[in-house]
Amino acid sequence: MKKNSVVLIFLLINFVLHAQDYDYSLTKSWDEKPSLHTVEKPFDSSSAVGILDERRIEYLNDKDNNMFIDEYNHFIVKLMNDDGIESYNKVYIPMYENSEISNIRARSISADGRVIPVDTNKIKEIEEDNQKYKLFVFDGLEKGSEIEYAYSVKRNLSLFGSETFQRTTMPYLHARFTLITPSYLKFDVKGYNGFNVSKD
16 A cells, blocks of 8 residues: 555656646657666566556547547556566557547567567457457567557547546556647646646
């Protein structure tokens, strides 16, 4: 329990610092030349460490002036041991009615820095327990590797919602959430457990 509390505090401190200094024009931070990240104590004893949990929600209008939501998700995870590799060598992206997943990008970085893209032709659609998923697999993972993936979701308009970070016991070092709306839409946003909200 104590370890989980420390992890949460570290996540929140990093979120506050990045929220205050964040350039909102850089809402999709996929680095074309990625490099490995360093994990310091106490997190280096975890089986996997979340380097980045980045989410962006934007309200847009289509050609018929119907509003929809464009959601962008971006994750980086460092694999510290075999348990981490076993847990994160496969990624399942849930598919829901009235939504469309697109622009899936995925790659791994080996412990010696080699970038290995996931072939988009190998991304499958499967169904388990009446739930459909997009599924892809990272090959050749080893201790010290990192996985990175991002995707977009187009979905129907919803004016209420929540975003939950730290869904698992895996510690995360950085979290970013950006909400982009037309000026005529007014939202009240509240962060809980110490999350700072910066408005532009």
